[in-house]
Amino acid sequence: MSRTITGTTRLSVLFVLLLTAVMLSPVQAAVDAFAFDTPEQQERFRHLSNEFRCPMCQNTNLTGSSGGVAEDLRREIYMMIMEGQTDEEITRFMLDRYGDFILYRPRLTGETILLWFGPLLFLLVGGWVVMGIIRRARPVERVAAELDTAEQERLRKLLEKVDEPH
Amino acid sequence: MSRLKLFVPVGVFLVLALLLWRGLYLDPRTLPSVLIDKPLPEFELPTVEMAAATVSKDDLPDEPFLLNIWGSYCLPCLQENPIFMAAAEQDLVPIVGVNYKDKPHLAQMWLEDNGSPFDYSIVDEDGRLGINLGVYGAPETFIVDGNGVIRYKHIGVIDYQIWETEIMPALAAVRAETAPL
Numbered sequence: 123m124s125r126t127i128t129g130t131t132r133l134s135v136l137f138v139l140l141l142t143a144v145m146l147s148p149v150q151a152a153v154d155a156f157a158f159d160t161p162e163q164q165e166r167f168r169h170l171s172n173e174f175r176c177p178m179c180q181n182t183n184l185t186g187s188s189g190g191v192a193e194d195l196r197r198e199i200y201m202m203i204m205e206g207q208t209d210e211e212i213t214r215f216m217l218d219r220y221g222d223f224i225l226y227r228p229r230l231t232g233e234t235i236l237l238w239f240g241p242l243l244f245l246l247v248g249g250w251v252v253m254g255i256i257r258r259a260r261p262v263e264r265v266a267a268e269l270d271t272a273e274q275e276r277l278r279k280l281l282e283k284v285d286e287p288h
Numbered sequence: 289m290s291r292l293k294l295f296v297p298v299g300v301f302l303v304l305a306l307l308l309w310r311g312l313y314l315d316p317r318t319l320p321s322v323l324i325d326k327p328l329p330e331f332e333l334p335t336v337e338m339a340a341a342t343v344s345k346d347d348l349p350d351e352p353f354l355l356n357i358w359g360s361y362c363l364p365c366l367q368e369n370p371i372f373m374a375a376a377e378q379d380l381v382p383i384v385g386v387n388y389k390d391k392p393h394l395a396q397m398w399l400e401d402n403g404s405p406f407d408y409s410i411v412d413e414d415g416r417l418g419i420n421l422g423v424y425g426a427p428e429t430f431i432v433d434g435n436g437v438i439r440y441k442h443i444g445v446i447d448y449q450i451w452e453t454e455i456m457p458a459l460a461a462v463r464a465e466t467a468p469l
Binding site for chain 2: 218
């Protein structure tokens with residue numbers, strides 16, 4: 123009996139190990155697909171692949187997508203890094219072909235200025251409105267406090283009227 | 289004056305609502321191409337029909353033509369093929385294919401099975417021409433003028449309605465502009 127249990131346990135441990143190996147291997151492959159000369163190059167590759175958006179499977183970056191075109195673009199980035207091109211040149215390459223869409227952080231241009239500063243604009247407008255409300259609220263309090271005797275008498279009578287049971 | 293101010297939030301709401309409403313009907317997949325009015329990229333590639341020889345930009349038609357990105361794996365390409373076949377039979381416009389990220393022998397089989405509307409299909413096995421064209425997946429169709437300048441791009445499948453209401457008018461406009469006086 124105990125032998126069977128050990129046997130089963132061993133088998134399941136083996137199974138889990140095998141499963142882990144299978145699950146890990148594609149990740150390993152994705153990292154090792156390109157050989158770099160220096161860690162800096164690898165770091166730049168990682169950084170650039172994270173910064174560009176995959177044009178096909180939208181809402182993922184190049185690193186996280188397995189789409190055909192993402193694979194090709196990663197290869198282009200790798201080759202351009204190995205050719206000694208700068209990050210600016212690689213970004214220009216992408217922009218010339220896919221436009222601002224490819225950048226997860228859009229450039230600051232006439233078209234994107236609202237995108238960048240729209241939230242600030244909303245904050246300023248909101249702040250302005252709130253300031254207006256606060257400023258207007260103060261004089262109202264003061265007026266209420268500055269009733270003359272005749273007005274106070276009238277107010278008292280009105281309140282009494284309200285309190286009277288119907 | 290202060291009465292009118294009360295309507296400002298309603299106005300802001302209406303403008304925002306209108307913009308967002310319109311946003312609901314925008315297709316996020318149709319990205320505006322930055323390559324419109326730019327010349328085609330240089331290339332030197334074999335064709336599906338002739339693996340031994342290569343074609344380049346200079347071999348392309350010197351009149352307005354369609355450049356269709358396709359692949360044997362691409363179902364929408366199969367869907368739009370009859371439209372291109374009909375156009376080719378009626379000699380409406382020259383069509384050049386770009387066999388994008390495909391295997392040439394699979395492409396040949398596909399053309400044999402479904403018919404070829406293409407003058408020829410450029411083999412872009414590693415997808416590099418596709419990248420230079422800003423392609424992100426088949427099918428995509430460009431209208432290129434006789435000088436090799438990209439004038440129009442349609443992303444996705446072309447059906448009869450798109451053919452009649454978008455492709456043909458755009459082609460006519462390009463032809464009218466580049467026609468010799």
